Amino acid sequence: MQEERWHRQGCLAGKGLALSPGFYPVSVKKKFLVNGITRGKMFVKKFKEDFYDVIQGNRCLLLVNFDIDAICACKILQHLFKNDNMLYTVVPVQGISNVVQSYQDNCNDVKYVVMINCGGIIDIVGHLEPPEDMTFFVIDSHRPLDLCNIYSESQIRILHSQGSGEDIPEYDEVFRDSSEDESDEDSDGESRQAKRRRLNEEDMLRKRERREWEEKRDTILFNYSQYSHYGKSSAVLMFEMAWRMSKDSLDMVWWAIVGSTEQAILNKVEPQVSVLEAGNLQGQVSRLSHRQGVDAERQQQSAVKIIYDKDLQLALYRHWTVESSLRHSMTTAVALRLWSIRGEQRLRELLAEMGLPLAQSKQRFSSMDLNLRLEFREMVEKLAAKYHVEDIIGASFTLQFGYKFKYCASDLVYAMLALLESSGKDRSPHHCFLDAMDCLSRMKKDTLERGIEKAKVMLASVFKxxxxxxxxxxxxxxxxxxxxxxxxxxxxxxxxxxxxxxxxxxxxxxxxxxxxxxxxxxxxxxxxxxxxxxxxxxxxxxxxxxxxxxxxxxxxxxxxxxxxxxxxxxxxxxxxxxxxxxxxxxxxxxxxxxxxxxxxx
Missing domain, CATH: 3.10.310 (Diaminopimelate Epimerase; Chain A, domain 1)
Known part of the structure; x- marks a missing residue:
């Protein structure tokens, strides 16, 4: 299988390259030729009616990518499926070849396949060659989406956010009736004299128009596909569906928060988009907290509580030492240039000016003096401008359950990333995927703590x-x-x-x-x-x-x-x-x- 994946690439342009007639390989060009059919974009806008109600009562195959957003989206769907007693199979996939193999291994007796962050950018029908009665629902934040999926007759249905602002080419701009090509191919058997008779002015004009259309099509395809980027979090999309179905909960909005936070931490979307999404999710948290009778002043410690408040954007600082968190957080490490001797001196100066004893800064945050813990954020805020670390002042979501379970969303992202990428001889990728998913369960605190310890090693290795x-x-x-x-x-x-x-x-x-x-x-x-x-x-x-x-x-x-x-x-x-x-x-x-x-x- 490994050898089959190594292939010679087709002719595709990069930045600053002139477009040419050979911009797309012949095999790709044929995908955009159809027999006179006009189709609309196969986007699912009514998630409940056109997605959930369709698959409800049927066994589903869930193909889930190895990323945090996909895992969170899958967790929300699993919760809905369990409540509705639906049968489903979850299969983690790491790449395109893995999708093909996983589909072939699990497609028997399945009519509906849900692909989370793993199907949008490939021609699904071309790769999987499914029977006509098989339907694929695609929930994918990768962009740009494959046009063959977008303009599928009905077999591929893409769950798409309203007002995404994507400039998707119109059908007639990239697809064309193939009957003209077939007539040209049929003419190969004609005599030379017959061919000469056909090459009249009308034929020449038709061929010129076709060449012009193909050149324009190639330009449109290039402009559409030249940049890779990300769209709305798939976990947030699934939460919004649960909300419209009146089946949402604080657990679900928390999973959506974690999926959205992963996009922010890995710079998958622009900062202003992350801020707007956080504001929307904060509104959902307030609504659900009120609905469930959650009162900040009379909170029972056995209940779930999600807080959105000003916080420090320091990696794992509640579960690490202050010094280690400052050193291994990208924002502070870059601003203070902590890879240099002068940077180390500036870190010592910052700690001293904060009034934080060196011994305390080397202790686990939870073991520090109570007054220092309570005043830590204010200490940092006072000196942020002087040391050019203003970016660490922000807001974040924190989940609290009971007396000891308190984690912010970024804690879970780092822990899940560390577990997800810790596969080796003693741990298969499949087990790593399940470990990462277990971090989302409040009952699996030991797995989350193990992930946080691995995340510390990961962040320290990145810095080193x-x-x-x-x-x-x-x-x-x-x-x-x-x-x-x-x-x-x-x-x-x-x-x-x-x-x-x-x-x-x-x-x-x-x-x-x-x-x-x-x-x-x-x-x-x-x-x-x-x-x-x-x-x-x-x-x-x-x-x-x-x-x-x-x-x-x-x-x-x-x-x-x-x-x-x-x-x-x-x-x-x-x-x-x-x-x-x-x-x-x-x-x-x-x-x-x-x-x-x-x-x-």
Whole structure:
């Protein structure tokens, strides 16, 4: 199966490339030729009537991507399914080939397949070749969506948020009647004299119009698909459906909050979108708390309570030491330049000026003096402007259950990420997926605590590796982009063979580099990070991220990666649902970076 996934890429353009008639391969062009059928966008707007009521009472197959938002969305659906006594099968999937195999293994006696964050960007019918009576419901935050899914007759139905603002091409702009092609093909058997008679002025005009339409179509497709980005959280979409069905709860809104928080932490959506979404979710929390008779002044400790309040954007600080949290949170580490000796001095100065004894800062936050704990946020706020760490002042959601269960949404995101990406010889990816899902259960506190401990190791490894890269000046400038290669043989090297961890490292390194660089235009440079993936197969993992100056986190690396690989005739494994994440033969990496630099110049 591994060998089947390595393939030669088709001709796809990247930034600054001129469009050509060969912009899309023949196999792709044929997808946009139909037999005179006009179709509308297959978006499901009425989630209850056109999705939930349709599948209710039937056994469903849930294919769920390995990301936090997908897991949270799945958890909400599971809760609804259990309440309605529905039969379902949950299968975690890590890539496109995994989707194909999982579908083939589990499609018997199933008429409805729900794909969460894993089906929107691929031609589902083309990849899975399902029977005509099989229906797929797609809940996917990846963008852009595949046009064959959008304009499916009825087999593919996409759950889509209202007013998403996506510029989706019209059907007639990208699909055309194939009867003309068939007539041209039939003419191959004609005699030369008959062909000459057909080449009259009308035929020439028709062919010219078709060429012009194809060129325009290629331009439209390129403009639509050139950037990879993310849409609304799938977990939030599922919560909104539960709300409209009057089946929502505080647990469900909490899962939606965690899914939305993952998008914010990993910079999948612009900050203002995260703020607006948090405001909407706060309104839902207030409504549900009031409905369930939750009173802040008379709260029973056995009940669930979600609080939205001003908080410090410091990673895991309630479960770590203050010093470690300040050191390993990207915002403070970059602002104070903690990878340098001068940065260490500034951290000591900050702690001293806060009036926080060094001994206290090295203790677990929960073990600190009570007065210091209560005053900690105010201490930081007073000095935030002086030390240029204003960004750590914000607001967050906190879940409280009983006396000891108190976690903010980002705690769960970091814990789930750490568990999700801790697969190895002693732990399969499937078990890691279940561990991450267990973090959402209030009854599985031990799993959540284990995830938090792993998250500490993960964040410390990200900082330590970034520190080494910056100290050794390993961020290379390729002109149109930056790149960094994680050294082989490091203790933490295996950790970065996972996409999310490598993504976090790339974002840390880019922000630190831009913050400390004197080079003009550094903020406008995207970055590619690479780490060894499989030592035996001699493959490496690559992740591309957009420049930090971009208001919208859209990346052009998906198309650029494909074109660069084609230009050097390199085998590329683009199996991930995020097209900015790929695998490559390690021996091709150097030539690949050269080709990418030429392409983006």
């Amino acid at each position: 590796t970034a520190q080494g890269i910056l100290e050794m000046k390993k961020v290379m400038n390729a002109g149109s982009f930056l790149y960094v290669i994680i050294p082989e043989g490091t203790v933490d090297g295996r950790l970065f063979a996972h996409p999310h961890t490598l993504l976090m490292l790339a974002q840390f390194v880019l922000r630190a580099y831009v913050g400390s660089s004197k080079r003009k235009g550094a903020a406008a440079a995207p970055l590619v990070a690479s780490a060894n993936y499989e030592q035996e197969e001699e493959t490496c993992l690559l992740v591309g991220i957009p420049p930090i100056c971009e208001d919208q986190p859209r990346s052009l690396f998906g198309k650029a990666f494909e074109q660069a690989a084609k230009n050097i005739n390199a085998a590329l494994d683009a199996d991930y649902f995020d097209t900015t994440i790929i695998r490559l033969k390690t021996q091709d990496r150097s030539n690949f970076f050269d080709a990418l630099a030429t392409l983006l110049t």
